[in-house]
Structure formats: structure tokens, C-alpha cells
Amino acid sequence: MKQADPISSRERLTVLRQQLAGRLVGPSPQEQPAPPAGRSLRYLSLGLPPIDAHIGGGLVQGALHEIAGAGADAELALLPAFFAAQVMLQHRNQRAIWIAATPDLYGPGLQAQGLDPTRLLLVESRQEVESLWAVEEAARSGAVSLVIGEIDLLDLTASRRLQLAAEEKNCTILVLRRSRLLGKGGKHRQPSAATTRWLISSLPSRPIDDHRPGLGLPCWHLHLWRQRNGPPGGWDVTLPEQPALQEQPALQGQYWQLRAAEPQRRAAMAANDDSKPFTSKQYRAPAG
Amino acid sequence: MTASPSPASNTAPLQAKRYLSLWLPHWSTDRWRQAQQGRATKKPVPAEAPVVAICTAAGRRLISAANETAMRLGFIPGLSLADALARRPGLIHFPADPMNDARALQRLAAWALRFSPLVMRDGQDGLLIDITGCAHLWKGEAGLRQDMLDRLQQHGYSCRIGIADTIGAAWAAARFAERSPIMPMGGHRKSLAPLPIDALRIDLATAEALRRLGLRRIGDLYPLPRAAIASRFGRPLLDRLDQSLGDLSEPFEAVFAPPPHRVSQIFAEPIGTAEDIRRSVDLLAEKLAAQLAELGLGARRVKLSCYRLDHQVSEIGIGLSLPSAKAAHLIDLLARKIEQIDPGPGIETTMLSAGKVEALRQSQAGLDAQAPDNHAEGDDVALAGLIDRLGNRLGVGKVYRLAPVESHLPERAAARISPVRRGQAAAWPRIVTASTACYWRPLRLLDHPEPVEDVIALVPDDPPLQFRWRHVLHRVRASAGPERIVWEWWREIDPQSAPPRTSPSAQPVRDYYRVENETGQRFWLYRAGLYRPEQPARWFLHGLFA
Numbered sequence: 061m062k063q064a065d066p067i068s069s070r071e072r073l074t075v076l077r078q079q080l081a082g083r084l085v086g087p088s089p090q091e092q093p094a095p096p097a098g099r100s101l102r103y104l105s106l107g108l109p110p111i112d113a114h115i116g117g118g119l120v121q122g123a124l125h126e127i128a129g130a131g132a133d134a135e136l137a138l139l140p141a142f143f144a145a146q147v148m149l150q151h152r153n154q155r156a157i158w159i160a161a162t163p164d165l166y167g168p169g170l171q172a173q174g175l176d177p178t179r180l181l182l183v184e185s186r187q188e189v190e191s192l193w194a195v196e197e198a199a200r201s202g203a204v205s206l207v208i209g210e211i212d213l214l215d216l217t218a219s220r221r222l223q224l225a226a227e228e229k230n231c232t233i234l235v236l237r238r239s240r241l242l243g244k245g246g247k248h249r250q251p252s253a254a255t256t257r258w259l260i261s262s263l264p265s266r267p268i269d270d271h272r273p274g275l276g277l278p279c280w281h282l283h284l285w286r287q288r289n290g291p292p293g294g295w296d297v298t299l300p301e302q303p304a305l306q307e308q309p310a311l312q313g314q315y316w317q318l319r320a321a322e323p324q325r326r327a328a329m330a331a332n333d334d335s336k337p338f339t340s341k342q343y344r345a346p347a348g
Numbered sequence: 349m350t351a352s353p354s355p356a357s358n359t360a361p362l363q364a365k366r367y368l369s370l371w372l373p374h375w376s377t378d379r380w381r382q383a384q385q386g387r388a389t390k391k392p393v394p395a396e397a398p399v400v401a402i403c404t405a406a407g408r409r410l411i412s413a414a415n416e417t418a419m420r421l422g423f424i425p426g427l428s429l430a431d432a433l434a435r436r437p438g439l440i441h442f443p444a445d446p447m448n449d450a451r452a453l454q455r456l457a458a459w460a461l462r463f464s465p466l467v468m469r470d471g472q473d474g475l476l477i478d479i480t481g482c483a484h485l486w487k488g489e490a491g492l493r494q495d496m497l498d499r500l501q502q503h504g505y506s507c508r509i510g511i512a513d514t515i516g517a518a519w520a521a522a523r524f525a526e527r528s529p530i531m532p533m534g535g536h537r538k539s540l541a542p543l544p545i546d547a548l549r550i551d552l553a554t555a556e557a558l559r560r561l562g563l564r565r566i567g568d569l570y571p572l573p574r575a576a577i578a579s580r581f582g583r584p585l586l587d588r589l590d591q592s593l594g595d596l597s598e599p600f601e602a603v604f605a606p607p608p609h610r611v612s613q614i615f616a617e618p619i620g621t622a623e624d625i626r627r628s629v630d631l632l633a634e635k636l637a638a639q640l641a642e643l644g645l646g647a648r649r650v651k652l653s654c655y656r657l658d659h660q661v662s663e664i665g666i667g668l669s670l671p672s673a674k675a676a677h678l679i680d681l682l683a684r685k686i687e688q689i690d691p692g693p694g695i696e697t698t699m700l701s702a703g704k705v706e707a708l709r710q711s712q713a714g715l716d717a718q719a720p721d722n723h724a725e726g727d728d729v730a731l732a733g734l735i736d737r738l739g740n741r742l743g744v745g746k747v748y749r750l751a752p753v754e755s756h757l758p759e760r761a762a763a764r765i766s767p768v769r770r771g772q773a774a775a776w777p778r779i780v781t782a783s784t785a786c787y788w789r790p791l792r793l794l795d796h797p798e799p800v801e802d803v804i805a806l807v808p809d810d811p812p813l814q815f816r817w818r819h820v821l822h823r824v825r826a827s828a829g830p831e832r833i834v835w836e837w838w839r840e841i842d843p844q845s846a847p848p849r850t851s852p853s854a855q856p857v858r859d860y861y862r863v864e865n866e867t868g869q870r871f872w873l874y875r876a877g878l879y880r881p882e883q884p885a886r887w888f889l890h891g892l893f894a
Contacts, residue, residue: 132820132869141791142894155731166793166891167750167762171776173791177750178776181731181767183738184746194738201737203730262868262894264825275828275862278870278893 104206104232107150108318114293115256115284119147121205122230124223126214126254128237130261130283137210139260139280140236141165144208145173147234148180149313151206154232159183159194160210161240174313188212188240192222199225199233207231210238219252257286266298266319277301279319364533366483369518370460370475370496371508376401376449377415378505380442385504393440395504401444402429412444416506446472457603459659462697463492465610466602474522476515478600485614489530499659512536515600516592520547520566537593541567548588554581566592609645610701611635618657618694622686625654625698629682630675632700637675640702646671647702650678654689655697662689666740669768670732671706677733681740735767752776756833758793758890788828788862790872790891797888800873808879811861815873817889822865829861833874862893870894 103118112118119125127140148156156179158165163184167177181204185191188211195209199222207226214222214235226233235254263279279298286292298319372378377399384393393399398418400411409429411418423432423439432439449472457467457475466478479492486492493509500507510521512531517540521529524547531539540547543566545558558581563569569577569589578586590596611632619625629652640647648671654662666681689695739747748764752775755761802816811827835856858874865871870893876886 131867136792136892138791138892138894145791145894157734164792164794165750166758166790167752167776168758168789169791169793169891169893170750171752172789176776177752177762178765180749181735182748182750182764183742184748185742190742194742197737198734201730201734203734262870264866264868265864265870275826275864275870278864279868280894 102230104147104151104154106147107315108295108297110318111282111284111293111295115287115290119232119234120255121232122227123255124219124226124233124235124253125256125258126219126235126237126252127258127260130259133260133262134237134239137236137238139262140210140234140238140258142280143258143260143282144234144236145170145175146316148206149174149315152176152179154206155179155181155204156206156208157181157183157198157204158208158210159185159191159198160238161185161188161191162210162238172314174315192218195233195235196222196225199231200228202229202231205231206234208234208236210236212238212240214250214252216251216253219254223253223255252286254286255288256284259283259285263296280316364513365478365480366489366511366513366533367515367518368463368477368479368489368493368496368509368511369470369515369522370477371510371519371522372453372473372500372505373508374413374415374419374506375453375473376413376444376446377418379449379452381415382504397440398423398436399440399442400429400432402441403444403446411441412446454603458661460496461604461661462655463496465604465607466600467604468601469603470519474519476518476600478602479511493530503659512539514592514594515598516549516588517594519549520592523547537570540592541565541570545569548585548592550585550588554585557581558585607651607701607703609636609640609643609647609705610699611639612697612699614697615695618696620691620694622689625686625689625691625695626683628698629686629700630679632698633675633678633682636700636702637673637678640705641673641708644708645702645705646673646708647678647704648706649702649704650682651701651703652682652689653699653701654691654695655699656692657694657696658692660692662692662695664688665703667736667744668732669735669739669766670729671708672732673708677736680733681736684737684741732768739767755836757836758789758833788893791894793891794889797874797890800887800889803885803887805885808881808885809859809875811863812873812887815887815889817871822869822871824863825866827861827863830859830875831861833858833860860890 101116102121103112103116104121105112105118127143128134129137129139133139144158148154152175158180160182161184163182165182170177170180183194183198185194191209191211192214195207195211198204198207214237219235222233222235225231260283261281263281265276265278267274267276277299279296282295282297284293296319297316299314300317380401381393381395381399396417398421399415400418400423401413402409403412404410411423411425411427411429411432413425414423418439421436423436429441432441453469453472453475457469460467460475460477464477464479464482468476468478470476479489483489483492486495489511493511496509497507508522508526508529510518510523510525510529510531512518512521513533513536517531517536520540520543521531524543525531525539528539545563545566545568546555547566548555558564558569563572566589574586577589587596591598613628613632615628619628632652636647636650646668648668649665650668651663651665656662664682664685666678666685668677668681672678735747745764747767749767750762751765753760753763798817800812800815800817802814802821803812804814805812811829812824814821814823816822835858837856857878858876860872860874863871863873871889872891872893873887873889876888879885
């Protein structure tokens with residue numbers, strides 16, 4: 061090994077020491093407000109204040125978010141679709157594109173939520189690879205600000221690619237996990253670069269009141285099981301008895317709202333502590 | 349052979365046209381021989397053997413076409429097959445196939461586009477090509493003619509080619525002027541004079557009548573008073589004469605309307621690699637975009653045609669959702685499809701043409717004009733670009749929007765529309781109002797209603813208490829309904845479009861229920877048909893709620 065020049069090596073050593081000291085102490089707050097250099101984080105509010113507060117203001121814009129449906133919904137991806145529809149409902153001015161291999165999204169169903177289906181650009185892909193390509197292409201185009209893709213398998217590499225694509229043009233990507241093989245759900249536990257990862261399960265509906273038996277208002281459990289730089293969480297949501305009748309008819313729609321947790325349910329949630337790592341074995345769809 | 353006059357000595361008016369007439373005298377027999385050679389199992393037919401094509405007319409089998417040897421032996425079209433076989437027992441014959449002959453001629457016309465964009469089919473066995481201003485690429489008309497002859501004869505097609513100022517003269521030159529098939533510019537009157545009167549494209553009876561009067565050559569008609577010709581032989585003869593001499597214009601109906609906006613590149617050496625094609629596309633796209641932009645136009649459909657050495661054309665096409673005159677955009681879309689080009693033995697010419705152009709809208713408004721969002725106009729252009737990229741890879745119609753259809757049948761209530769110009773589509777009515785508190789439609793609708801089994805209902809017209817769908821048994825916890833939807837009786841007028849009676853959607857009445865199982869999954873089920881005691885109720889699952 062060749063001996064380096066003693067003076068220069070001493071200088072370099074000093075520099076290295078300074079750098080190391082800086083590392084150990086940590087960056088001064090002025091130096092770096094988190095990695096996304098040159099862009100301030102903006103959020104897509106979910107319209108549910110406690111959840112928004114929990115995740116720092118809403119879904120981070122220009123990032124990848126992953127939503128899966130629990131249990132039998134892994135194949136149908138209805139609950140993730142509902143989540144995406146609610147996000148679109150809260151942010152009607154976001155230009156959205158919806159990419160799916162199974163084109164079974166139903167226009168009147170979106171309309172029933174209060175959305176205008178014509179505003180949504182829909183893409184039917186033939187294969188998983190094409191879906192991923194289309195999601196990335198749409199995110200990088202800068203033409204849309206919300207990309208919703210129904211994707212079966214999203215591995216770490218693919219999710220990193222999508223995360224980078226999302227950052228590039230500040231486009232939010234919602235990946236709805238949808239298993240294409242019947243009975244092969246539950247792959248949502250793959251590692252992923254997504255900023256937030258949600259698992260949604262349906263809950264038995266809530267009767268409107270005691271005098272009206274039959275099908276009540278639908279309820280869901282939103283489980284935020286992974287969040288970058290934040291704790292997980294779980295909330296029950298439902299639809300209101302009356303759809304929101306805003307002054308502007310353009311804003312009417314069935315917005316979700318938080319459901320006041322019933323005592324026994326709250327106890328159950330306490331038992332299933334949020335801070336514990338979540339596994340699908342532990343998770344059981346709550347019995348009716 | 350007469351060389352074409354050099355441009356310097358060109359004294360003809362600027363509008364002077366030059367037509368090339370290609371005559372394939374043995375088109376159907378040559379084509380048949382080509383097809384035979386392609387089949388390895390058949391033993392080859394010697395080139396000199398007489399071959400005739402047979403058609404059936406009025407119960408008799410007649411020769412409809414014959415090759416050169418057969419013609420020489422007297423097997424002319426119109427002779428009955430029985431006579432021909434009596435004279436030559438082993439005569440090779442095959443059933444005529446005029447439809448495929450015509451198709452093949454159409455393909456040949458497409459191939460002939462390499463000589464000129466204006467090609468017209470001429471009868472059953474010929475082509476007419478407007479070669480005005482094209483011949484210099486072959487160093488003169490003689491060169492062009494020779495090139496075409498070589499290419500066709502190489503593949504075993506006998507052909508004759510004539511070139512003249514008028515369609516009629518070129519036709520005559522191809523068929524009757526074997527020694528001087530190229531009539532010099534402005535010299536067709538002189539060149540036509542020694543040709544037989546049959547060269548005027550007149551019917552046999554007229555030709556025979558003329559011959560009986562001693563008028564054997566076209567030149568014999570020149571000194572005759574026109575009024576006399578007209579009164580003796582009628583207007584058609586005079587018209588044909590005038591057309592051949594260029595005194596009367598004749599319509600030219602090009603088979604393929606030439607795309608008005610096209611640029612092409614001819615290679616000294618044939619190319620075949622994707623990189624070379626890509627470089628050619630870059631060059632052509634720049635040219636085409638500049639050409640379009642100058643006219644204020646944008647392309648909606650662009651086609652890249654690669655003319656190959658083996659007379660095939662390999663093409664790729666792209667569609668654009670909004671007219672564009674941006675070279676980068678065209679290149680971006682074309683480059684993704686270059687690998688689909690089959691270069692074959694090599695590509696000698698590439699041509700980029702804008703098949704459909706529209707006026708370029710300076711501000712491309714209208715895409716979202718009525719939308720409440722305030723996106724910049726640049727976004728619309730970006731969106732159109734995205735739609736193009738997705739559509740060109742995934743296929744036309746795979747990028748769409750949903751528009752409402754005035755139908756209360758759930759499967760017909762939405763239809764796909766083009767992703768751009770959604771302002772033209774009907775608006776979705778707003779359903780959410782105070783009076784109808786909730787309007788329930790599923791978020792996902794199955795393609796076809798799926799039958800469910802093991803249905804147990806308390807009373808036959810009640811919602812089910814349990815059902816099995818996709819092998820999973822669901823116990824119903826709560827349900828709501830029914831919502832009765834009746835088949836649109838007026839659509840049954842057309843039995844073609846109506847599904848068969850046995851299919852579930854053909855049931856005249858459906859009672860839809862929303863049901864929820866024990867885990868909170870919500871389904872949209874219906875019972876097909878009204879309840880009848882004698883037959884069990886049939887249940888179908890049509891959609892799913894979130």
C-alpha cells in the first residue's frame with residue numbers, strides 16, 4: 061500500500077472528524093427539513109380530522125400509498141376502491157386516472173357516491189406488467205395528479221419505482237391491491253416503499269334506528285398498519301344518514317364520517333394494541 | 349424506346365400529365381402459377397405448359413383466361429372446356445377465381461404506390477398510374493418502365509407497359525404499341541395514328557363496323573368530319589377518340605386517396621435494423637411536423653410505411669387523441685412501435701404520412717372547459733400525450749371515460765366514450781338529493797350476472813337467508829329491497845340484439861336486493877322472473893357494494 065502524503069492525510073483526517081462529529085450530533089434543524097429537498101410536503105386530506113391529524117395532515121402528495129382489502133375482499137378490491145372514491149370525492153379538482161386489469165368499476169356506483177364518472181379517466185390493461193407500466197407512465201406524465209392503480213403484486217422494487225415516479229411530478233399514487241388469483245389473497249404483506257399502507261375491512265352495517273330493521277348504514281374499519289415516520293392506527297368509519305347537502309350542489313356526495321366506537325368494540329381494539337406488529341393471523345374480521 | 353424529353357426541351361404546358369398503363373394479359377393464370385409454386389406438395393407446372401382458367405356460364409364450362417402458350421394454341425377465352433379438352437386432352441385447367449384476382453390486383457395497386465401515389469385499377473387485368481413528375485427518380489420514364497417490368501417479370505407475371513399523355517393513349521400504348529410503348533410528350537396524336545382502332549377502347553361491334561368501312565387505324569379517323577362520325581357511330585366513339593387525344597378529360601379514380609401530408613426517404617442501401625428505422629423516423633417526423641405546422645394542421649393519425657425489397661409493405665400506425673404537430677410527440681409514439689416492423693429482406697423506402705389531419709387548436713381548450721378545476725392549458729396537452737401513449741400501447745378503446753346511458757337496466761346504464769372531448773357526452777345526473785336520501789348502486793358490477801346456489805329464502809318472494817357464490821356460503825345478516833327492474837320491452841323488437849330467452853338478462857323482471865353477510869360484505873342480488881309456484885326461483889349476483 062502506498063503511503064499518502066502526511067500533511068494532506070492529516071488535513072483529510074480533520075475533515076473526516078468534523079463530518080463524523082456532525083453525523084453523531086445529527087443535522088441542525090436548519091440544515092435539513094427531511095429528505096424531499098426543495099419541496100414542501102402537501103397533503104390530501106381524507107376529510108376525517110382525527111385520521112388526518114394522525115398521519116400529519118392527510119395522505120402525502122407526491123407519494124405512494126397502498127390500500128388493501130381484508131379477507132375475501134382481496135380478490136374484489138371493493139373496499140380499496142371505496143377508499144379511492146372517497147379520496148376523489150374530497151378532492152374533486154384533482155385530475156384522476158384509474159388503471160385496472162378488470163374493468164368492472166361501475167359508473168352509476170361512482171355516481172351514487174357523488175362523483176362525476178366522466179371526470180375520471182379509466183384505463184383497462186391486459187396484464188399486471190402493463191398496469192404497472194401505465195401507473196408509472198401516468199405518474200411521470202405530469203398530466204394527472206392522482207393515479208389509482210389496481211395491482212396484484214407490488215414488490216419492493218416496483219414500489220420504489222412508483223414512489224420515485226410519484227415524487228418526480230408530485231403525483232399521488234394509490235395502489236389498490238387486488239389479487240387476480242381467486243383464493244390467493246393476503247399478499248399485501250410484501251415489503252413496500254409506500255408512505256402509508258392501509259387495510260380495510262367491512263363491518264356489519266349500523267341500523268339507522270331501532271324502528272327500522274333491515275340493512276342499515278354500511279361501516280368499515282380502516283386500519284393504517286404501516287406509516288412511514290409514524291405510528292399505526294385504526295378507525296371505524298361509516299356513511300351519514302343523510303348525504304352531505306352542501307350549499308353548492310357540485311359538492312354533494314356521500315362523504316364518510318367517523319363512527320363513534322361502541323364500548324365493547326373499543327375494548328376489543330385496546331386488546332388488539334396498535335403498537336404491536338400486525339399479522340394477518342392476529343387479524344380477524346370482527347364478528348357481527 | 350423513346351427517351352423522355354429532358355426538362356429543358358419540355359415545351360408542353362405545365363399541366364401536362366403523364367400516365368402509365370400496366371396491362372397484365374395473363375393475370376389470373378400467372379397468379380395461379382405463383383400459387384402453385386408456393387405449394388411444396390404440388391409438382392411444379394412447367395412454364396411452357398398451356399394453362400386455362402374455367403368459369404361456368406349457362407351450364408357450360410368456358411375458358412375465362414389463358415396463359416400465353418394456351419393463347420397461341422388457340423385456347424382463347426370463350427371456348428368451351430369440352431372443345432379444348434377434345435383438342436388437347438391433358439390441358440391444365442383450374443376454376444377461375446375472379447374475386448381473389450380482383451383482390452390481388454388491389455394488392456398490386458398498393459405495391460404500385462411505390463412508383464406514384466396515384467394508382468387506379470383498370471378493368472380486371474390492369475393498373476393505371478399517374479406518373480406525372482415521378483419519372484426522374486428512375487432517371488426517366490424508360491427507367492421507370494424497365495424497373496416495373498423487371499420487378500413484375502422476376503415474379504413470373506407477364507406484363508406490358510405503355511406511357512403517354514392521356515389515359516386512353518397509355519392504354520393503347522400498353523396493348524397495341526409493342527415497339528414504341530412510350531409515346532413522347534405531346535406526341536400521342538402522331539403515335540396513335542398507326543395503331544388499330546381497337547386501341548380506342550371501343551366495343552367489338554363498333555370496331556368491326558369501322559373495319560368494314562376500311563377504317564382500320566386510328567389515324568384514319570383524324571381527317572373525317574366529326575359530325576359524320578357522331579351521326580354514324582354515335583357519341584361514344586367520338587368521346588373515346590377525344591379522350592385518347594386529350595381533348596376530353598377523363599376521370600382518374602385513385603384506389604387509395606393519397607394522404608396529402610407525407611414525407612418519404614429512399615435509401616441507397618436497404619435498411620433493416622431498428623436503429624436505422626428509428627433514425628429515419630426522426631428525420632421524417634421532423635419534416636412532417638414542419639410541413640403540418642406551416643399549414644396550421646395537426647395529425648390525428650400517422651402511419652409509417654416501410655416498402656420492402658420483396659414488394660411487401662410493413663406498416664405501423666399511431667393514433668392521437670388531439671391533433672399534434674410536434675415532432676417529439678410523434679417520434680415518442682412511433683418509437684414504441686418500431687419493433688413491430690418486419691423488415692423482411694430489407695427496407696428500401698420509408699414513408700411517414702398523416703392519414704387524418706385536423707386544424708391545430710392554438711389553445712387546446714375544450715378538454716376540460718366546463719370542469720370546475722383550473723388546470724393550466726399545458727396540462728391538457730400533457731393529458732392528450734398521456735392518453736396517446738397509453739392508447740397506443742394498450743389498444744384503442746382501452747383508455748376511456750364512462751358516460752351515462754338512458755337505460756334502467758344496470759348493465760346498460762354506462763357506456764365507454766372517448767377519453768377526450770368529454771364535453772360532448774351527456775352529464776351524469778346528480779342523484780344525491782334530499783328527497784332520495786340514498787341511491788344505491790354497487791361500486792363494481794360483474795360482467796354477467798352470476799348464478800348463486802343453495803339459496804334459502806323464508807318465503808319464495810323474500811330475500812335469501814343464505815346463498816353460495818363462487819363456492820363460498822354466505823349467511824345473510826340483513827337485507828333491503830326489492831327494487832324491481834323490468835326488461836326494456838322495446839328492445840326486443842330486434843331479436844338479434846336481444847339475448848336469448850334462456851340467458852339470465854332476458855328475464856323480463858328482476859327484483860334486486862341489497863344483502864349483507866355476517867362479515868359485512870354487501871352484495872347486489874336479484875331474483876330472475878316473477879315468483880311462480882311451479883318453478884324454483886333463480887337468483888343471480890350482479891354487483892358488489894363497498
